[in-house]
Amino acid sequence: xxxxxxxxxxxxxxxxxxxxxxxxxxxxxxxxxxxxxKKLNTTSLxxxxxxxxxxxxxxxxxxxxxxxxxxxxxxxxxxxxxxxFIYRNDKWDLPKxxxxxxxxxxxxxxxxxxxxxxxxxxxxxxxxxxTYHIFKRNGRYKIKITYWFEMKTSFNGKFHPQENExxxxxxxxxxxxIKEALTNSYANIKGLV
Numbered sequence: 001x002x003x004x005x006x007x008x009x010x011x012x013x014x015x016x017x018x019x020x021x022x023x024x025x026x027x028x029x030x031x032x033x034x035x036x037x038k039k040l041n042t043t044s045l046x047x048x049x050x051x052x053x054x055x056x057x058x059x060x061x062x063x064x065x066x067x068x069x070x071x072x073x074x075x076x077x078x079x080x081x082x083x084x085f086i087y088r089n090d091k092w093d094l095p096k097x098x099x100x101x102x103x104x105x106x107x108x109x110x111x112x113x114x115x116x117x118x119x120x121x122x123x124x125x126x127x128x129x130x131t132y133h134i135f136k137r138n139g140r141y142k143i144k145i146t147y148w149f150e151m152k153t154s155f156n157g158k159f160h161p162q163e164n165e166x167x168x169x170x171x172x173x174x175x176x177x178i179k180e181a182l183t184n185s186y187a188n189i190k191g192l193v
Contacts, residue, residue, distance in 0.1 A: 002059050004132040004143065008187045009040045011134075012049045013058040028052040033065040037134060037141055059132075063143060066134065070099045071146040072109030075128060075192060076119065078172055079154055083193065085181055086116055086161065087169035092181035094189055096146050097165075105147045113151065117170040118160030124149045131188040148192055 002013040017025060026036065028050040036048050052058050073096025076084035085092050097112035099105065110122050128148040134141055159170035173181055182190050 002062070002132065003187075003191075004062065004134060005187050006037050006040045006134045009045070010047045010187070011036065011040070011062075012047055013062050014049055014051060015053055015055045015058065017051055018049070022046040023049055025049050025051055028058065028061055031065075034141060063145070065143075067140070067142045069142050069144045070105070070108075071096050071144055072099065072105045072107075072112060073097070073146050073148050074109050074113040074122065074124075074151040075148060076113060076122065076151045076153060078152075078156070080172070080174075082172035082174050083178060084113070084117060084119060085171055085173050085178075086167045087171070088165065088167045090184075092185045092189070094148075094192065096148075106149065109147065109149045110151070116162045116165060116167055118158065119153055119155045119170075120157070121153045121155050122151045123153065124151050126150045128192060131192065133186070133188055146188070 003010040004013065013028065023046055026048065029052065031050055039045060040048060050062065052061060073094055075094055084095065086095050095113040095116040097116065099108045106124055113122055114120060128150055131146045131148065133144050135144060161167040161170045178193060182193060
């Protein structure tokens with residue numbers, strides 16, 4: 001099973017057909033994804049489920065439905081165990097961004113965290129889940145595929161929020177502050193943290 005978010009509502013990719021309650025089932029092979037996105041955005045529908053018999057082909061088939069944007073990001077811990085958050089477009093988020101040229105996804109993740117926050121000395125400790133969300137640019141829907149990495153750093157210098165990317169704050173948040181921040185964040189980020 002995979003979740004692809006449209007705002008905070010999921011499109012669930014699954015091989016299991018269940019009786020519809022507060023969601024709607026569609027066949028992955030024949031679905032019009034743009035119509036599904038519009039339905040999620042304009043109705044009280046909680047989620048949509050796209051069904052395909054082969055569990056192994058779910059994400060591959062879905063990703064062919066819209067243009068893909070590949071990104072890398074970091075869930076960064078400091079020595080106290082706090083997590084690095086950015087405040088962008090009036091929501092708390094984790095730093096991430098698009099692949100540049102021929103860099104590896106790990107290089108992308110580290111570069112984006114550095115660019116968006118000013119934090120340096122990053123070391124990847126392990127890969128995390130990949131997230132998927134749909135966004136609209138220049139009138140077209142696209143799927144952002146974000147490869148996340150857990151990172152650590154001993155950085156304790158000054159933050160430099162990347163303002164031209166809409167980032168107004170960069171902060172280390174402890175467990176209590178994270179709980180509060182997640183009330184104003186994205187479903188994908190809640191799942192990662």
